[in-house]
Amino acid sequence: MSVASTSSTSTPTHPARGRLGHRLSGAAVALGCVLFLGGFVWAALVYRPYTVPTDSMRPAIAPGAKVLARKVSGSEVHRGDVVVFKDPLWGDLPEVKRVIGVGGDTVACCDTQGRMTVDGKPVSESYLGGGAASVSRFSTTVPHGGLFLLGDNRPVSQDSRVHLDDAEHGSVPASDVRGRVEATAWPLGQAGLASRTSAFDRLPGGGAAGGGPLPWLAAMVVAGAVLILGGAAYEPAVKLLRRR
Structure with a gap:
């Protein structure tokens, strides 16, 4: 079976x-x-956030905007860079301005077309948004190791022009720099990488530095x-x- x-x-x-x-x-x-x-x-190791308290950097940076600044030393700063710095003669809070002249430069305003000049060479500052290069005329030589700093909103910015009678002729020591602004993080409508200006590229030593590793991060x-x-x-x- x-x-x-x-x-x-x-x-x-x-x-x-x-x-x-x-x-x-x-x-x-x-x-x-x-x-x-x-x-x-x-x-976190390379960048630090800052808040821009005033409208001195319009139209590039609006008041109240939060920016990301790459931690750099003063020796790494170039003409055209937007930097965060803190100088005791300027106040107790960090400020944000654009580097117009470095040590040895003669910065003056204005030429016959109303442009800023550096070592006698005119600078076309497109980041001003059509505003005046300066509402006041001046000429100064930046001490070695110093930086001449201006806000993009020239009619209202309290910058190196206000301190021309100081011992440093309006400049701040490069060692006062805390960082170089490379992006806006807030508000979201204005978030993005900072635009690099080519206004100073034809000067000896070149202009603004290139971008950092933020896009890769x-x-x-x-x-x-x-x-x-x-x-x-x-x-x-x-x-x-x-x-x-």
């Missing part, structure tokens, strides 16, 4: 494929965490967030598909 055997069919599973997907999703989450946290840590944070979300969503998505 023989006994017939019965067999049952079942939906084939792919354990090897499942394990591979699990490992890949875990690796994506791990890499995402490294990129996401690494981007924030790197940014932002890309790291975004890529990290995508990997974390994608890796975390993999297994729930696979289970949902299997049920269907």
